[in-house]
Amino acid sequence: MMSSAPLAPVRRRRVFYIPGYDPFHPRRYRELYRSEGREQARLSGYALDLKARTGAEGYGWHVTAEIDGQPVETEFEVLVWSDIVRDSMATSILATYLQLIRTAWIYIASGALWRLMRLRQGPVIAALYPVFLLLVQLLVALGLGAGLAWVLGQLGTGPMIWAAQILVGLGAAALLLRGFKRLDNKLFAYYLMHDYAHSAALRGQNAPELEARIARFTKTLSTALAAGEVEEVLVVGHSSGAHIGVSVLADLLHQGLPDNCPTLSFLSLGQVVPMVAFLPHADRLRRDLREMSEQRDIPWFDVTAPGDGCAFALCDPVAVSGVARAAQRWPVVFSAAFTQSLSPARWQELKRRYFRLHFQYLCAFDAPKDYDYFQITAGPLTLGERYKDRAPSPSRLTKPVNRYTSVEPR
Structure with missing residues (x-):
């Protein structure tokens, strides 16, 4: 079934953020959102405020914003897998x-x-x-x-x-x-x-503990959609969190979306999908990529930037992985245009700080073009409405180069 499109501006939204391979406590993302959101609001002339979330499971925060004259309330939740990361790093x-x-x-x-x-x-x-x-x-x-x-x-x-x-x-x-x-x-x-x-530990296959966490994330999203308390549920996957998000949403589609559920959207940032999808046993991920690329329920926009040396910038993750078919409609791949959206002085300051640039998608821009993380996550438009006329970047890479294209999970 199709997610129902809102007939009015978004007043309430839930954002589920999936971090990349990061061992740190999720409060790091709350404080990053607080400081960078305040700066972007100052630069762009809108109002945005953050406060701790209370009385809810999981780790998150509450955002109150007024953008384009529209008040919006957003509940953020970090889908945590940092404990899995820490365990994998606990080696001699x-x-x-x-x-x-x-x-x-x-x-x-x-x-x-x-x-x-x-x-x-x-x-x-x-x-x-x-x-x-x-x-x-x-x-x-x-x-x-x-x-x-x-x-x-x-x-x-x-x-x-x-x-x-x-x-x-x-x-x-x-x-x-x-x-x-x-x-x-x-x-x-x-x-x-x-x-x-x-x-690479299992040659692209998810470890059992990660599969269990993906199942938990899927259940969390399903519960949020069934509650029907918001106009949009937005999933944001950054870095390695992008391919986790692909699998979570594919599993959710297998279960079936609730009737009359909010608009469900997916934003992938700084993705590194080929690092996994090009491995021989990544059949599950390749299947999920294909299914997410052809479905009609979840608009998926993929944002990278050539200035980010840690991401596969402007690489269509479905096409380069060799699993795209004629029915592909997602993702729409475009650039955050770091060199154009950051001032020359700011770009000179950051361009050699490669790890910091990999997080720029979550930060303020001096002169944002059509990518503004805070308007996407706290503004009055759904992701699909915001980018309904956005054409894919003409310089994106779509040539299939992957040797392994099987999509039957082992």
């Missing part, structure tokens, strides 16, 4: 290097790496960055250990010296590696390695 240094070997082998042996390189260079470089940096750290640590062992060797020979050389050499290398790991809040090598390892 040795285990991380074993992950590096296994993950590199999966992407290389499957051919996924070479095909991803035919899309955008940025996310592939981002994927190779932790491999390169972790190997450099290992070589420096081993070099230090070997150097100290050599110095000890100049003191003499014999079993005691040899034992001391081994102990001192290995100990120094281990201490330096620990030091490098403590700096990872600035280097992001371990963080990114764990991210790619998590996606």
Whole structure:
């Protein structure tokens, strides 16, 4: 059935935000929305206020806005999977290097790496960055250990010296590696390695704990739709949260949407879908991509930007994954146009801060064009109404390059 389109401006909305691979507490997103929303409201001349949400399950916040003269109340809820992320990151240094070997082998042996390189260079470089940096750290640590062992060797020979050389050499290398790991809040090598390892662990198949969380998210959305208390339910998936959102909404469609439910919309931001969809066992995700691309109930808009080196910018996630058919209608792919929407000074400040730019979709723009995260999430138009005349970007990539196109879940 079709979601019923509202006959009047949106007065009430529920937003369900699915983060990417992020181990932090969801209050991080509340404070980001608070500060950046206040700044965007100042720049764009509308009113927006945020307060903590009370008396409800889950973690979220309440937004009151007046945009284009229309008052709107929005309830935000973060669909949390950060505990799964933290568990996947709770590994030793040795285990991380074993992950590096296994993950590199999966992407290389499957051919996924070479095909991803035919899309955008940025996310592939981002994927190779932790491999390169972790190997450099290992070589420096081993070099230090070997150097100290050599110095000890100049003191003499014999079993005691040899034992001391081994102990001192290995100990120094281990201490330096620990030091490098403590700096990872600035280097992001371990963080990114764990991210790619998590996606590749089952060669694109969801881990059981993630499948269980997707089922929980689906139930949460179904309950919100059945309540019928708002004009729009908007799902926002950022980074890895985009492909989780695809599967949640596909599962929801399998169950069937409630009668007379609010408009249901999907906004994917900074997506990295090909990193998973190009793996051999990602049949479930490819099926969900195809079904979401052909359905009529949920308008889906995909926003990226060439300035974001961590996303597959302007890559149609369905088409490049090789599962698009003639019936494809979604997503509408377009750019947030960082270089045009940020002032020259602001762009110069941010353009080398790659990780920060990956979150720019959730932040204020000096001169937003037709993408304004806060008007989308707190304004009086549904996502479909806002972009009903928006044509896809003519520079988007739609050529199928994926080797694996099966859509039957294992």
